[in-house]
Amino acid sequence: MKREAGLQQEIGLAAQALRLARRVVVFTGAGISAESGIPTFRDALTGLWSRFDAAELATPEAFERDPALVWGWYEWRRRRALAAKPNPGHVAVAALAEHCAEFCLMTQNVDDLHERAGSREVIHLHGSLHQPRCSACGRAFDYESSSEPMGGGELSEGRLDPPACGDCGEPVRPGVVWFGEPLPSAALERAFAAAGDCDVLISVGTSGVVYPAAQVPIHARQSGAVVIEVNPQPIGVAATHFLAGPAGVILPKLVRLASADSAL
Numbered sequence: 247m248k249r250e251a252g253l254q255q256e257i258g259l260a261a262q263a264l265r266l267a268r269r270v271v272v273f274t275g276a277g278i279s280a281e282s283g284i285p286t287f288r289d290a291l292t293g294l295w296s297r298f299d300a301a302e303l304a305t306p307e308a309f310e311r312d313p314a315l316v317w318g319w320y321e322w323r324r325r326r327a328l329a330a331k332p333n334p335g336h337v338a339v340a341a342l343a344e345h346c347a348e349f350c351l352m353t354q355n356v357d358d359l360h361e362r363a364g365s366r367e368v369i370h371l372h373g374s375l376h377q378p379r380c381s382a383c384g385r386a387f388d389y390e391s392s393s394e395p396m397g398g399g400e401l402s403e404g405r406l407d408p409p410a411c412g413d414c415g416e417p418v419r420p421g422v423v424w425f426g427e428p429l430p431s432a433a434l435e436r437a438f439a440a441a442g443d444c445d446v447l448i449s450v451g452t453s454g455v456v457y458p459a460a461q462v463p464i465h466a467r468q469s470g471a472v473v474i475e476v477n478p479q480p481i482g483v484a485a486t487h488f489l490a491g492p493a494g495v496i497l498p499k500l501v502r503l504a505s506a507d508s509a510l
């Protein structure tokens with residue numbers, strides 16, 4: 247009871263900070279898509295990295311060693327993302343943008359649920375499952391988005407040969423950032439510029455352990471912004487307001503409160 251009252255009060259304070267803000271940044275991680283049925287990476291039992299080995303699946307070396315294993319795994323994830331629907335957390339983020347003088351959304355997620363909830367100009371720090379490209383020449387792979395597995399041969403035990411690039415014939419790779427690879431520099435620059443120049447940053451559903459993305463909320467805080475963290479578990483980043491709970495519950499409340507008699 248006391249805890250619930252504390253949370254309501256904290257949501258009220260966070261909403262007040264949002265009402266006073268001119269420039270708002272939202273920074274999201276896998277947790278915002280959890281309620282859409284997309285597994286996170288590090289949650290015990292359900293997280294992808296508790297069931298799969300990142301070194302076998304999410305590195306350039308893994309793709310070189312066994313392209314069918316890696317492509318098949320990402321095809322499984324792409325089709326799963328395609329079958330998922332945006333949840334009230336994604337919808338609240340899109341609604342918040344409409345109330346802000348300046349708004350910037352950046353995500354570490356490789357699904358497209360923010361866009362499908364109506365968000366525009368989303369900065370994708372870790373790429374996208376929906377933008378495969380040639381592993382050699384980098385040409386974007388032109389494909390019809392469907393839930394059919396994309397590639398050669400049968401999808402068996404998660405393995406699938408990647409399609410060949412229409413230009414150079416080399417294998418197409420997932421359009422995501424793998425461990426050991428740099429983040430897309432334009433996205434990273436825009437993210438840090440926005441975080442360093444905002445009044446409020448809302449960090450949602452991220453464990454804050456993968457750098458450089460994890461530095462974004464820290465940079466905002468160090469630059470003087472109010473940082474609001476939404477997560478069922480505190481992650482140890484010194485947030486100004488920690489709102490304990492699932493994004494699909496907390497964000498709609500926060501946005502509703504912040505936009506009532508809106509100065510946003």
Ligand code: OAD
Pocket residue numbers: 274275276277278280281286287288289293304354355372423424425450451452453454455456476477478479481491492493494
């Ligand atoms: P993680 O799996 O590391 O963290 C997910 C966070 O979401 C945890 O802190 C959970 O407590 C929280 N969470 C779970 N359910 C939630 C809910 N319903 N609402 C809000 N929060 C919830 O995912 P990320 O921090 O996004 O990188 O992981 C960062 C990067 O590590 C990913 O982009 C990916 C991964 O390896 C690459 O693939 C390059």
